[in-house]
Amino acid sequence: MKKIAKENLPKLFAEVSAAMDLFTPVKMADVTNWGLWDDSRVADLDTLKTVKSPKDVFFPQCQTLYMVHHDDNGFEISPMKLTEKPFCVFGIRPCDVKALTVMDQVFLNQEPVDTFYKARREHAVLVSLACHKPAQTCFCKVFGTDAAAPDADVAMWEIDGFFYLDAQTEKGSAWLDQFADAFEDAGDVSEKISKEQDSIRGIVETLPYTHLSLEGWGPGKVEEKFNDPHWKELSDACLACGTCTFVCPTCQCYDIKDFNTGHGIQRYRCWDSCMYSDFTLMAAANNRLTQMQRYRQRFMHKLVYFPENNNGLYMCVGCGRCVDKCPQALNIVKVIKTMGKENADV
Incomplete structure (x- = not known):
């Protein structure tokens, strides 16, 4: 288990972004959404829910698939390069991690496999932040997600001005090792983490939609x-x-469209x-x-x-x-x- 003081996060982000792309929730014009972090942006880990989910990081709202060029010699098709370098998604919430498993069923676990999505998933390091205070409109428990126990490469909890990070996969361990200088050893904080989890789960139990019944829905209905x-x-x-x-x-x-750029035909897909x-x-x-x-x-x-x-x-x-x-x-x-x-x- 590692820990880092909240005020030291910008230093961590600077180190991470120097080594790989870093996506975090960022606030712009009073709206928090996912974006590529740089030193001109301030990460917003206090806002529970971004307006859009980090789905955009893996399945972009608009994505070029390939370009078609034509000259006297015929047509040339130039596919877009797949993601080849690791990147980090820092602060993703447990429900949004669960959402990626749903997306995996569509894009990875049936034919044809979506190679663009696959490359993004394989190269991503997910650092998931437990929900310190779930919102009144949250009902993740209904669909089997635990807001207190992130299921990602690295699980993270915010307690008393510190973030505590626990690697849950080999990829997560490698990420923490890569940026070890930014963290302190947390020691035995199991009781502290357990207390925070109990607090989160206690809040979840009081939410208006937590006990929503799915009776009558599902397979065979x-x-x-x-x-x-x-x-x-x-x-x-x-x-x-x-x-x-x-x-x-x-x-x-999604829909697939063609656009004449004036220098060739761009085939792209966009959310529908x-x-x-x-x-x-x-x-x-x-x-x-x-x-x-x-x-x-x-x-x-x-x-x-x-x-x-x-x-x-x-x-x-x-x-x-x-x-x-x-x-x-x-x-x-x-x-x-x-x-x-x-x-x-x-």
Whole structure:
């Protein structure tokens, strides 16, 4: 176990960023999001939830796949280089680490493997920060995540002005060894860590959505849920803005487009949203013509289809971002409670 004083973090970040890319939550214009750290930026580890998750680090919102150039000799295709160097994601929360395991199921654990995503995952060192004070909109426990026990290369807790770091993988041990000069030996702090974990778990138990029931959802519930009349009732107020899909750490739908740069054709992929009317639009029309069908698809995918095909793994980690950001409060908690016939005030 290692420790570092909070005021010494900038020195650590300077050392790490000199050796590899370092991604941290950074505050800009009063908004905290993930970004590449440099000495002009201040890392913000106090804000519990970034607006967008660190999914962007592994699966960029816009990513060039290859370039096509044409001359008198024909066409030349130039694929983009895959990530080849290690980088660090510092301060990722336990729910966002869990979200990466969901993304892995899509991009790594079935064919074809996404080589861009694979390279990013293989070269990343995850330093995960336990949630000292979970927010009222958090419900990670519902989906099996422990906010007090980060499951990453390095687990980290903030206690009384110090950060305590514990390597949990060989990659994590190597990272701590590489920057050993920045840390102190923490000694036996098991009691201190245990007390902090008990405090976090105690807070989690008091949160309004911690005991949300998933009864009626999951594998084998397609017929029961598909024709439920509540879908129409819920979807009527949906604005189809797509905010939920863009802040969600597990949504992975994307579109592929071509752009003429004037020097060649850029083929790139960019995030898309199943809530948009032109999502999967083809010449023969759209697979889902109404907003009700699109709304139903989003939540059936997360709560029924995905766990059906992935050994019970839900496509939600309870981060609460959609609860925070949906302008109509038509988030996944509302769906679970309404369809579960509970009180739906969220």
